[in-house]
Amino acid sequence: MGRRFGYFFRETAAALRRNGLVTFAAISTVFISLFLLGGSLLVQKQVDLMAGDWAQKVEVSVFLRDEASQGEIETLSRKITGMPEVQQVFYESKEQAYDRFVDLFKDSPALVENVSAESLPASFRVKLHDPEKFAVISARLAGEPAIDTIQDERRVLNKLLAVTGILRTGAQAVAAIMLIAAGGLIGNTVRMAVFARRKEIAIMKLVGATNWFIRIPFLIEGMVQGLLGAGFAILGLFVMKVLFIDPLRSQSLFGFIPWFGTSHILFTVPILLVAGVLIATVASLFAMRRFLEV
Amino acid sequence: MIKTESVTKTYKDTVTALEDVSVEVEKGEFVFIVGPSGSGKSTFIRLLLKEEEPTRGAIYVAGKNINTLSSWKVPYLRRNIGTIFQDFKLLPDKTVFENVAFALEVIGKPKHVIQKRVPEILTLVGLGGKLENYPDELSGGEQQRVSIARAFVNRPLILLADEPTGNLDPSTSVEIMKLLDRINRTGTTVIMATHDNAIVDAMRRRVIELEDGSVVRDQARGVYGYGT
Numbered sequence: 041m042g043r044r045f046g047y048f049f050r051e052t053a054a055a056l057r058r059n060g061l062v063t064f065a066a067i068s069t070v071f072i073s074l075f076l077l078g079g080s081l082l083v084q085k086q087v088d089l090m091a092g093d094w095a096q097k098v099e100v101s102v103f104l105r106d107e108a109s110q111g112e113i114e115t116l117s118r119k120i121t122g123m124p125e126v127q128q129v130f131y132e133s134k135e136q137a138y139d140r141f142v143d144l145f146k147d148s149p150a151l152v153e154n155v156s157a158e159s160l161p162a163s164f165r166v167k168l169h170d171p172e173k174f175a176v177i178s179a180r181l182a183g184e185p186a187i188d189t190i191q192d193e194r195r196v197l198n199k200l201l202a203v204t205g206i207l208r209t210g211a212q213a214v215a216a217i218m219l220i221a222a223g224g225l226i227g228n229t230v231r232m233a234v235f236a237r238r239k240e241i242a243i244m245k246l247v248g249a250t251n252w253f254i255r256i257p258f259l260i261e262g263m264v265q266g267l268l269g270a271g272f273a274i275l276g277l278f279v280m281k282v283l284f285i286d287p288l289r290s291q292s293l294f295g296f297i298p299w300f301g302t303s304h305i306l307f308t309v310p311i312l313l314v315a316g317v318l319i320a321t322v323a324s325l326f327a328m329r330r331f332l333e334v
Numbered sequence: 335m336i337k338t339e340s341v342t343k344t345y346k347d348t349v350t351a352l353e354d355v356s357v358e359v360e361k362g363e364f365v366f367i368v369g370p371s372g373s374g375k376s377t378f379i380r381l382l383l384k385e386e387e388p389t390r391g392a393i394y395v396a397g398k399n400i401n402t403l404s405s406w407k408v409p410y411l412r413r414n415i416g417t418i419f420q421d422f423k424l425l426p427d428k429t430v431f432e433n434v435a436f437a438l439e440v441i442g443k444p445k446h447v448i449q450k451r452v453p454e455i456l457t458l459v460g461l462g463g464k465l466e467n468y469p470d471e472l473s474g475g476e477q478q479r480v481s482i483a484r485a486f487v488n489r490p491l492i493l494l495a496d497e498p499t500g501n502l503d504p505s506t507s508v509e510i511m512k513l514l515d516r517i518n519r520t521g522t523t524v525i526m527a528t529h530d531n532a533i534v535d536a537m538r539r540r541v542i543e544l545e546d547g548s549v550v551r552d553q554a555r556g557v558y559g560y561g562t
Contacts, residue, residue, distance in 0.1 A: 047439060240436075243423055246383075247488070248413035249440035251406070 051257035052264060055233040062232060063265060066225035070269020070316055073218030075276045077315060078308045080211035082277065085304045087204040100166040100177055101191045108186035116186045120164055125177060128167040134160055144298055148289055161188060222269065223319045226262045227327035233258055234328060259324050266320025270312045277305050335361040335492060335523045336382065341391030343377055343547075351377040353547040355391070359525065361491075364518045366534050367527040368558055369544035375527035378544070379494050382525070383415060384408050396491055413441055416485030416493045416522075420500035422477045424469040430456065430480050431465040437484045455487045456480075459513060475506035479513065486517055493517060495526040499533060507533060531558030 056063050102120070104113060120129050132140075138157035145151045168177070174192045181187060234241065244254050285299050336359040343352040352374045359365050367375045380386045381393055384400050393400050396414055403411060424433050434452045443451075456462055459479040469477050478498060485493060495514065499507035511533055518524045528534065534541060534557060541556030542549060 239423070240425060243425065243436065244440045245409075246412065246417050246423070247437040247440060247484070248409040248411070250409045253440060253442070 048257050048260055052260045055236075055257065055261045056264065058236060059229050059232050062225070062229045066222065066229050066265045067269045067272070069218060069222040069225050070266055070319070071272040071276065073215050073222050074270050074273035074312045074316055076211045076215035076218060078273055078277045078305075078312050079280075080208045080215060081308045081311065082300050082304060083204055083208045083211065085300045085307075087201065087208075089298045089300060090200060099168050099171045099192070099194045100174055101193050102164040102166065102181065103161045103188045103191065104163060104186050105188045106161065112184075112186035116181075116184050117164065119181070119184070120166060123177065123180070125168050125170065125173045126166055127169045130165050132163050132165055134158065134162050137162065147298065147301060150290065219315070219319055222266075223323035223326075226265050226320050227323040229265065230258050230262050230324045230327040233261055255325075255328055258328055259321065262320040262324030262327075263317055266316035266318075267313065270316030273312055273316075274305070274309055277308065278302075281305060335359055335363070335396060336525070337394040338381075339392045339394075341381065341388045341393060343374075343381065343386065344389045350547050352381070352388075352544075355544075355547070355549055357542055357549065357552065359523060361523055362518070362521050364515070364524045364537070364539045365526070366537070366539060366541045366556070367525065367544060368529060368531075368534060368541055370529060373544040374547040375544060376496055377547075379417075379496050379525070379527055382492075382494060383417065384411060409441075413488060414491045416488070416490040418478065418481045418485050418493070418495045418498050420497040422469070422474075422481045422501075424477055424480055424484075426469055429466050429468055430461060430472070433469070433480055434484045434487050437487055441488070443488075451487055452483075455483045459483045459486075473506070474502050475509060478502065478506075478510055482510070482513060482517070486522070490522065492523045492525065495524065495528075497528055497530075498526065499528065499530050504532065508536075511537065529558075534558040 102116075104116075117129075117131065120126060134157045137160040138155070141155060141160060142152050166177070168174070171194050174194070178190050178192075181190060241254055281300075281302070289299055336357075338355050338357050341352055341355045342350070344350045355374075355378070367378060369375055377386070381388055382395060382400075384403065388401065395411065398411075400411060425436065428436060431452055434456060435448045438448045438451065453462065453465060456465060459482055461476060461479055461483065464472065464476065469480065472480070478501075482498075493514070498514070499510055502510060507530065514524055514526065515537070538555045538557075541551065541553050541558070543551035543553075543556075543559075
C-alpha cells in the first residue's frame with residue numbers, strides 16, 4: 041500500500057503544479073463561496089444571540105420608574121394580570137435584570153464592570169395571547185404613575201430578524217451560486233489533468249489498471265482544491281472576526297451587543313470542510329465520468 | 335484460449351468491420367491475422383481486449399465469455415493479455431525502466447517485485463544496458479522491445495500484437511519477430527495482425543486472412559497470400 045500512496049501523492053502534486061492558474065481560480069472560488077456560506081451561518085448565530093430565547097418569550101416590556109412606590113407597582117401588577125389579553129406576566133427586579141445582563145455579556149467583562157444593579161430598571165415582562173394586541177395594552181396602561189416606558193419587544197425583534205434574514209438569504213444564495221461555479225472550475229481542472237495525461241491513462245487501461253486506481257489521483261486533486269478553499273474560508277472568517285468584530289466589543293456603542301465568538305466559528309468548520317470536499321468530489325467524478333469509460 | 339463464435343461488428347448500423355467471424359486459437363499457438371487495411375484486423379484485437387463490444391456473437395478468452403464480463407472485471411481480463419502496437423505507445427517522459435515498471439505499478443505490484451522483474455525482462459529483450467535511457471534516445475526497434483517488455487513483464491497468457499513491425503525496417507522486424515517467437519515458445523499464445531508478407535512467409539505459422547471483415551482463409555502453416 042505504501043507504494044500506492046506514494047504514487048497517488050506524486051501524481052496529485054504534479055497535476056496541481058501543471059494547471060497552476062486554473063487551480064488557483066478553482067480554489068479562490070471555493071474560498072469565496074464557503075466564506076459567504078460561513079458568513080451567513082455566523083449571521084444566523086448572531087441573530088440568535090441577539091434575539092435570545094428570552095426575547096422570544098416576551099412580547100411587551102413595561103419598564104418601571106425608579107421612584108415608583110411599592111403601592112403603585114402593586115396596582116400596576118394587578119391591572120396587567122387582570123387583562124384578558126395577557127397570557128403570562130412576571131416581574132423582573134433590578135437584581136434579576138442585572139443577573140441576566142451579566143449572563144448576556146459574560147464575554148465583555150469591561151461592560152459588566154460599568155453596570156450595577158442600581159442602574160438597571162425593574163420591569164414587568166408580559167406575554168400576550170395575541171402578540172398583535174400590543175397597542176391595546178399600551179393604550180390601557182398609559183398614565184400609570186409607576187411606568188417609565190412600554191416597549192414592544194417583538195417589533196424590535198422583527199426588524200432585526202427582517203434585516204438579518206435578507207442578509208442571510210442573500211449571502212446563502214450567492215454562496216450557492218459560487219459553490220456551483222466552484223464545482224465547475226474544479227471539474228475543469230480535473231478534466232484538463234485527465235486530458236494532459238490521456239496517454240498514461242490509455243496505457244494504464246491497456247495493462248489492466250482498475251478504474252478506481254486511475255481515478256483516485258484525479259479525485260484527490262479535486263478534493264485537495266476543495267479542502268484548500270474551505271481552509272482559506274475558515275481562516276478568512278477568523279481574520280474577519282479579529283479585524284472587525286473584536287474591536288466592536290470594546291466600543292460603547294456596539295459593545296453591549298453579544299457578538300459571536302471563536303466557538304461559533306469552530307461550529308462552522310466541519311460544515312465548510314464537508315461542503316468543500318463534497319462539491320469537489322461530485323465535480324471531479326462528474327468530470328471524469330466521460331473520459332474514463334472502459 | 336481464444337474462441338469467437340459468429341462475431342459481427344458493425345458501426346452505426348451501416349459500416350461492417352467484422353462479419354460472422356468464428357475462429358478458435360489454442361493455448362500456445364502463434365497466429366497471424368492478415369489482410370489489407372480496413373479488413374477488420376484491428377477491430378478483432380479491440381474486441382478481444384473488450385475495448386469494444388461485438389454487435390452479435392460470443393467471444394471467449396481463457397475460457398470466459400467476455401461479452402457478459404462486468405465492466406469492473408475488464409482490468410483483470412487485460413492483465414492476462416499483453417498488447418503491443420505499431421506506434422509503441424511509450425511514455426516519453428519516463429525512462430525505459432519506468433515505462434516497464436509503470437505497467438506493474440498501476441496494477442499494484444509491490445516495489446520489490448518491480449525492482450526484480452523489470453531488469454530481468456529488459457535483459458531478456460536485449461535492453462539490459464539501457465534502463466535509464468528515454469524512449470527518444472532509442473531506435474525504433476529498441477522502442478518496440480521496450481513495449482514488448484512492458485506487455486510481457488506481467489507474464490500474460492496471451493500477447494496481442496497490432497502491426498508491431500509496421501514502423502520498422504526489414505532487418506529490425508526480423509529481430510522483433512525472433513523475440514515474439516521466443517515469447518511464444520514460453521507457452522504464451524501470440525496473435526499478430528500484420529500486412530508484412532515477408533514476415534508471414536518466413537515464419538510459416540497459422541494464418542487467418544480477413545477480407546472486408548470476413549475470414550476468407552484459415553491455414554495451418556500459411557503464407558501471406560495465395561500464389562506468392
